[in-house]
Amino acid sequence: IVVVAVNSTLLTINAGDYIFYSDWAWTSFVVFSISQSTMLVVGAIYYMLFTGVPGTATYYATIMTIYTWVAKGAWFALGYPYDFVVTPVWIPSAMLLDLTYWATRRNKHAAIIIGGTLVGLSLPIFNMINLLLVRDPLEMAFKYPRPTLPPYMTPIEPQVGKFNNSPVALGSGAGAVLSAPIAALGAKLNT
Numbered sequence: 001i002v003v004v005a006v007n008s009t010l011l012t013i014n015a016g017d018y019i020f021y022s023d024w025a026w027t028s029f030v031v032f033s034i035s036q037s038t039m040l041v042v043g044a045i046y047y048m049l050f051t052g053v054p055g056t057a058t059y060y061a062t063i064m065t066i067y068t069w070v071a072k073g074a075w076f077a078l079g080y081p082y083d084f085v086v087t088p089v090w091i092p093s094a095m096l097l098d099l100t101y102w103a104t105r106r107n108k109h110a111a112i113i114i115g116g117t118l119v120g121l122s123l124p125i126f127n128m129i130n131l132l133l134v135r136d137p138l139e140m141a142f143k144y145p146r147p148t149l150p151p152y153m154t155p156i157e158p159q160v161g162k163f164n165n166s167p168v169a170l171g172s173g174a175g176a177v178l179s180a181p182i183a184a185l186g187a188k189l190n191t
Helices: 002-015 025-051 056-077 091-103 108-132 137-143 167-190
Strands: none
Touching: 025 056, 025 091, 025 108, 025 167, 056 091, 091 108, 108 167
């Protein structure tokens, strides 16, 4: 389980462009939320149903977190500021998934639907709090630009006070809607 969790961590952190989610935050947050919610739920449900033990999702998220901190150290060694490289917050959302699995008496369908929805709603919020603690993300973005920058990743000033295009709301909604059905499909393929 550790070996596969480490490999899935590589897929998860690359799916959300986690390192640069701090500098281009306001344009990539929705994509990050959808991919991270989905990858966490699919991987955690897979392991949880494989072991049948509540707590496996948190274990899975903990392995991903430790492994990502190692990757964060590597980027720090390359010269990036330590508080610029972001480690996503997976563990609290995984705990909600475990709690759902335990509370529904190990009902896999409830874990997928209720737990997947809880992850989709909570992970964007936890990571927005994480994001707000990063030091001057826009300023850092121009100090450490990417070699090539696609147009959709061009940094923009956040529109403070305008909630009609809120990345948190859109990320939470999309993550919640997409996490449960994709996890259900993964569990179906697993059986």
